[in-house]
Amino acid sequence: MRIVDIRETAIPLKSTLANSSFDFTEMTTSVVAVITDVIRNGKPICGFAFNSTGRYACGAQMRARFIPRILAADPATLLDERGSNLDQGKIFTCMMRREKAGGHSERSIAIGTIEVAIWDAVAKIADKPLHTLLAERFNGGKAPAKVFCYVGGGWYWPGQTIQDLQDEMRRHLGAGYAMVKMKVGGLPLEEDLRRLEAVLEVVGSGDRLAVDANCKFGREDALRYAKALAPFKLRWFEEPCDPLDFGLFADLAEVYDQPLATGENLYSTQDVENLVRFGGFRAGRDVIQVDPPQAYGIGQYARTIDMLAGHGWPRGALFPHGGNQMSLAIAAGFGLGGAESYPGVFGDFGGFADDARIEGGTISLSNRPGIGFEGQARLYRIMRELAGI
Ligand code: MG
Numbered sequence: 001m002r003i004v005d006i007r008e009t010a011i012p013l014k015s016t017l018a019n020s021s022f023d024f025t026e027m028t029t030s031v032v033a034v035i036t037d038v039i040r041n042g043k044p045i046c047g048f049a050f051n052s053t054g055r056y057a058c059g060a061q062m063r064a065r066f067i068p069r070i071l072a073a074d075p076a077t078l079l080d081e082r083g084s085n086l087d088q089g090k091i092f093t094c095m096m097r098r099e100k101a102g103g104h105s106e107r108s109i110a111i112g113t114i115e116v117a118i119w120d121a122v123a124k125i126a127d128k129p130l131h132t133l134l135a136e137r138f139n140g141g142k143a144p145a146k147v148f149c150y151v152g153g154g155w156y157w158p159g160q161t162i163q164d165l166q167d168e169m170r171r172h173l174g175a176g177y178a179m180v181k182m183k184v185g186g187l188p189l190e191e192d193l194r195r196l197e198a199v200l201e202v203v204g205s206g207d208r209l210a211v212d213a214n215c216k217f218g219r220e221d222a223l224r225y226a227k228a229l230a231p232f233k234l235r236w237f238e239e240p241c242d243p244l245d246f247g248l249f250a251d252l253a254e255v256y257d258q259p260l261a262t263g264e265n266l267y268s269t270q271d272v273e274n275l276v277r278f279g280g281f282r283a284g285r286d287v288i289q290v291d292p293p294q295a296y297g298i299g300q301y302a303r304t305i306d307m308l309a310g311h312g313w314p315r316g317a318l319f320p321h322g323g324n325q326m327s328l329a330i331a332a333g334f335g336l337g338g339a340e341s342y343p344g345v346f347g348d349f350g351g352f353a354d355d356a357r358i359e360g361g362t363i364s365l366s367n368r369p370g371i372g373f374e375g376q377a378r379l380y381r382i383m384r385e386l387a388g389i
Pocket residue numbers: 212214238239264
C-alpha cells in the first residue's frame with residue numbers, strides 16, 4: 001500500500017461578502033487530492049480536503065516541501081503497524097522533517113490540509129465515515145447521530161437593509177437552525193446595535209445569537225462594544241480583537257461576563273495554550289474555535305483537546321471553525337460542542353452533504369466512508385477532476 005500522488009490546485013471562492021475587516025473577493029483555497037494504490041469499486045481510493053475558508057491557497061509550500069517529502073519516503077514507513085492502512089501520524093512526522101520550531105502559520109495550513117486529506121483516505125480504506133473512525137480513536141467509540149449546528153451569517157453586503165437581515169435570519173430558522181451568528185464592527189456601534197436588536201426580534205433571545213467582530217477592534221472599541229453588548233446576554237462575542245492580544249482578551253474577560261470566543265486564527269497547540277493561560281479565557285464559559293485543517297490537522301487537534309482538558313476545558317466548549325464537512329466530522333467524532341454552517345455563502349466550499357437534514361438546530365451525519373465529500377455534488381466534481389478519477 002502506498003500513496004501514488006498528491007495533487008493540489010487553487011480554486012477561487014467567488015464570494016462577494018464582507019465582514020467588519022475584509023471582503024472575500026480575492027479569496028482562494030487549496031484543494032488537495034491524496035491518491036493511493038488501493039483500488040475499490042474499480043477506482044483508486046483518494047483522500048480529499050481543502051483549507052477551509054477565510055485564508056488563501058497555500059500550494060507553494062505544499063509543492064516545494066510537504067508533498068515531495070511524503071512521496072520521497074519509503075512507503076512502508078508511512079503505514080500503520082499491521083501495514084493495513086496509512087498512518088497519518090507517521091506522515092505528519094515526515095512532513096515536519098527539517099522544520100524549525102515556531103512560525104506556525106507559514107506551514108500549518110499546508111500541512112493540515114494534506115493531513116486531513118490523509119484522514120479521508122484512511123477512513124475510506126477502513127470503509128468507515130471519518131466521524132466514526134475519530135470517535136473510535138478519540139472518544140471511546142461514542143459517535144453521535146447528529147450534531148448541534150448554528151449558522152454563521154449576518155454579513156455586510158452592499159445595499160442591505162435591516163429587513164433583508166431579518167429575512168435572512170428567518171430563512172435560517174425556517175431551515176431548521178436554532179442559533180445564528182451575525183457580524184458586528186462593520187458599522188458604527190449605534191447602527192450595529194440596531195442590526196442586533198432587529199435580529200434578536202427574529203431569534204427571540206440572546207442565547208440563540210452570537211456576534212463576530214472578526215478581530216476588528218483595538219482596545220477602546222473592544223471594551224466599548226463589550227459594555228454595549230453585555231445587556232443582551234448573547235451566546236458569545238467572537239474575535240473582538242487581534243487573535244494574539246492575550247492581554248486585551250484578559251481585560252475583556254474581566255468586564256464581560258458572557259462567553260467570549262476565538263481560535264480560528266490560532267495555528268498551534270501552543271497558541272491555544274497561551275490563550276487559556278494568559279488570555280483570561282474561562283474554562284466552562286468561553287468558546288474556542290480552532291480550524292483543524294488550518295492548524296496542522298486532526299492529529300494536532302487531538303493534542304490541543306488533550307492540552308485543554310489539562311486546563312479543565314470540556315469538549316463542549318469547542319466549536320471547530322469551517323462550516324464544512326470536515327469540521328462537522330471532527331465535531332461529531334470528538335464529541336465537541338457543535339459545528340457552524342454557512343448556507344449558500346462560500347460557493348462549492350460551504351455547507352454539507354446535499355442530503356444532510358437540519359432539524360431542531362442539529363444536522364444529520366452521513367454514512368459515506370471518509371469525510372463524505374462524495375455527498376456534495378458540486379464540490380466533489382472539483383475534487384474528482386483533480387484526482388483524475
Ligand atoms: Mg469568526
